[in-house]
Amino acid sequence: PRLANQIAAGEVVERPASVIKELLENSLDAGATRLDVEIENGGIKRIKVRDNGRGIGREDLPLALARHATSKIHALEDLEAVATLGFRGEALASISSVARLVMTSSREDSGKGWQVSAEGRDMQAQLVPAAHPRGTTVDVRDLFFNTPARRKFLRTEKTEFNRVDDTIKRLALSRFDVSITLRHNGKGVHNLRAGSGRVEMERRVSQICGPAFMQNALHIDVERSGLRLWGWVAEPAFSRSQADLQFFYVNGRAIRDKVVSHAVRRAFADVLYHGRHPAFVLYLELDPASVDVNVHPTKHEVRFRDSRLVHDFLFGSLHRALASVRP
Ligand code: ADP
Ligand code: MG
Known part of the structure; x- marks a missing residue:
């Protein structure tokens, strides 16, 4: 199954920008209104996405990393959508098969949460208690550390950063109602505040364009x-x-x-x-x-x-x- 994940990973996980796109989509699906993205080395070394969405409970956390484990198929029409969209419920499984992934989440205001981690060939997802405000943080390190062939297709830090930046910008211009920050190598790149009035939207367009x-x-x-x-x-x-x-x-x-x-x-x-x-x-x-x-x-x-x-x-x-x- 691990090999199958790595093959599937080729479709979803091409580069840091595609990892970020999948993580941000998950955060938005979870109802997040705030997205904080931190990357190192263009995202090759590290990608961390933190959201204030509804979080994942203890039982569901290990499942989230399992292949075809999606919480998003509820109705027959959704199944049809899956047929058209192809793979779903595979992003996290795919990412964790080609990187070191730690996911921390809480559904509670108390800040009591849980953490799972998975690392390439290590199939065992460890579940431990961890403090986290309501929401989820996914921390992805060393993309393609175990698939050198794939790593060779990554470009320079600058190029990968630019693709990440494009992904963030494109998303930011579609969700004025969501606050978004991006940091690269410890430096702030974007700090985009939510607001859907004309003035706030134009401020964001100005920040991005x-x-x-x-x-x-x-x-x-x-x-x-x-x-x-x-x-x-x-x-x-x-x-x-x-x-x-x-x-x-x-x-x-x-x-x-x-x-x-x-x-x-x-x-x-x-x-x-x-x-x-x-x-x-x-x-x-x-x-x-x-x-x-x-x-x-x-x-x-x-x-x-x-x-x-x-x-x-x-x-x-x-x-x-x-x-x-x-x-
Ligand atoms: P999909 O998004 O297609 O369901 P993923 O592999 O991307 O598949 O995610 C698997 C599951 O993990 C999701 O269905 C969701 O239940 C849970 N999940 C992932 N990311 C988050 C998040 N940021 N907040 C809450 N739940 C999440
Ligand atoms: Mg997803």
Whole structure:
């Protein structure tokens, strides 16, 4: 079973950023409103995620590390979702099979909690009492310490850090209601406070995309025939570096999509100059029934039922907004 975990791990655990993505998703699933991430050496040496979610009880803690142990399948529809999403209930098992993992959790205000640890080939998860405020901390050390072949695919500390940072930024722009901090090698990188008002959201966008973006950004909010597009766009001249400042969400989920990027690029090129990459943080909201998000669980893809409609709505809305400031 350990070998199977290591094989499965290849799908979920590619690098520190993918570990962090899985851990943060678990924290959000647990209802966390505060996420504190600490990494060392780009996450290769250490990844620690602490949340204030509902925590895991003593009996469930060892189970959480077992393969196919998910607390999230309740109904028949969920099983269908699993069929489409593929592996689920495997992230923690996979991570613990290729790293040294310690998970501490408490469900109680008293701070009484429990801790399990698992280490690569060591299948035995040890359960001991431990103090922890209500919530969960997952501490992952020495990623791929027992799979040198996989470790070889890791890039430099800087590159892995950048991917972690991208993951955090992408998440932070989809959950304004959650406080998020990131520390790297003991130094603060992000300290993002929760708040869903316009001012607070713009403060966060500015923290993530830089003040130059926010100062030059045009706020848009357009709604037509069941589709809503809102967010901020800025003239390409202000984008620090290319794809760095392109965030697009469909129903709260970060995606990359050809239909979307084509519509956005065309609108910018039409109104402004050609050849530069636009900078934007945009949210498209539409009836969930008219978009299929389960194309692939880890790639950020969607399939629109009516991609023509979506394309024309995006192009039209952005074109009008940009033209209104640049006639
Ligand atoms: P999945 O998220 O698909 O269920 P995981 O391997 O990621 O599978 O997690 C296994 C289980 O461990 C989850 O279903 C959940 O019950 C529990 N769990 C993991 N992380 C947390 C967390 N941060 N807070 C509370 N429960 C958690
Ligand atoms: Mg999970």
